Amino acid sequence: MAKRSVTKSDGRIAIIGCGNIGTAIARGLVSAGVYDPGQLILTRRQVEPLGELAQAGFTVQADNRDAVRQSDIVMLAVQPQQMVEVLSEIVPDIRQDHVIFSIVSGVSIAEVIQCLGQAVPVIRVMPNTAIEIGESITCLAALPEHGQALDMALALFGSVGNTMIITEELMVPATALGACGVAFFLRCIRAASQGGIEIGFHPHEALLIAAQTARGAASLVLEQGEHPEAAIDVVTTPRGATIAGLNNMEHEGLSSALIKGIVTSAGKVAGLFAREN
Ligand SMILES: NC(=O)c1ccc[n+]([C@@H]2O[C@H](COP(=O)([O-])OP(=O)(O)OC[C@H]3O[C@@H](n4cnc5c(N)ncnc54)[C@H](OP(=O)(O)O)[C@@H]3O)[C@@H](O)[C@H]2O)c1
Numbered sequence: 001m002a003k004r005s006v007t008k009s010d011g012r013i014a015i016i017g018c019g020n021i022g023t024a025i026a027r028g029l030v031s032a033g034v035y036d037p038g039q040l041i042l043t044r045r046q047v048e049p050l051g052e053l054a055q056a057g058f059t060v061q062a063d064n065r066d067a068v069r070q071s072d073i074v075m076l077a078v079q080p081q082q083m084v085e086v087l088s089e090i091v092p093d094i095r096q097d098h099v100i101f102s103i104v105s106g107v108s109i110a111e112v113i114q115c116l117g118q119a120v121p122v123i124r125v126m127p128n129t130a131i132e133i134g135e136s137i138t139c140l141a142a143l144p145e146h147g148q149a150l151d152m153a154l155a156l157f158g159s160v161g162n163t164m165i166i167t168e169e170l171m172v173p174a175t176a177l178g179a180c181g182v183a184f185f186l187r188c189i190r191a192a193s194q195g196g197i198e199i200g201f202h203p204h205e206a207l208l209i210a211a212q213t214a215r216g217a218a219s220l221v222l223e224q225g226e227h228p229e230a231a232i233d234v235v236t237t238p239r240g241a242t243i244a245g246l247n248n249m250e251h252e253g254l255s256s257a258l259i260k261g262i263v264t265s266a267g268k269v270a271g272l273f274a275r276e277n
Pocket of ligand 1: 016017018019020021022043044045046047064077078079080082085086103104105126127128129179180
């Protein structure tokens with residue numbers, strides 16, 4: 001896993017399809033100090049929801065083709081079923097010096113290049129919404145001949161979290177574990193806080209304790225390099241309260257539910273583009 005880095009960029013990025021993840025990326029890149037808002041051109045068909053970003057200095061428009069023409073990097077962030085239409089629209093404006101970052105789940109590099117009809121560098125990118133606060137894990141995949149574009153992607157996404165280069169066949173698993181994963185862990189935090197309320201805390205207190213505990217647990221793994229089970233052993237004294245609670249959670253299927261949920265999400269992601277097209 002690569003360490004984060006911050007270098008000011010002087011290029012322009014078009015984010016085509018600036019919905020949930022596009023907005024998170026735009027905000028994250030500006031917060032990280034890598035781009036000024038004016039360097040980011042954000043598109044969607046209905047631009048009203050981007051009004052706040054326009055006020056903050058981002059360029060907001062519905063014209064995808066103009067956004068592509070004005071940019072060095074084209075980030076595709078539409079839903080998979082919208083991908084073919086968007087690629088067909090921007091084809092005339094794609095130049096050989098463009099670099100394409102595709103955030104879209106379930107659409108392969110080969111499919112993007114085929115739609116574009118020319119061999120521009122296409123990097124598959126799978127971040128998550130924590131990119132907005134510089135805490136994404138962003139998985140990247142590229143063809144061997146696009147190493148320079150991959151380096152650009154590593155620098156850019158390394159400024160807003162951690163990055164990992166993977167083979168393209170792992171993009172679907174990366175979507176389920178890393179992108180969908182935000183929701184899984186948020187639900188765990190919510191569930192823990194509900195337990196906290198039942199045993200005596202006010203909701204806001206329970207949520208804070210649960211969320212900070214989750215952050216601390218993650219930091220033990222990420223910052224101290226501890227294996228989760230080793231860190232669990234430290235907390236679980238013989239005949240103690242923690243092991244009793246933990247074992248009861250396992251009897252109720254905690255690990256099994258997470259594993260099955262991640263496998264189910266991966267199956268769903270794999271079918272998205274195939275089904276819609
Ligand atoms: N959300 C996540 O956490 C996450 C994480 C990693 C990857 N992804 C992937 O990123 C993609 C987007 O996900 P999302 O959650 O951000 O979806 P979303 O909120 O629905 O965003 C998609 C955006 O595309 C716009 N759009 C649709 N057709 C367009 C067109 N022809 N031209 C320009 N804009 C168009 C839509 O706005 P209008 O309808 O106004 O045009 C919408 O704002 C998906 O492929 C998803 O799998 C998402």
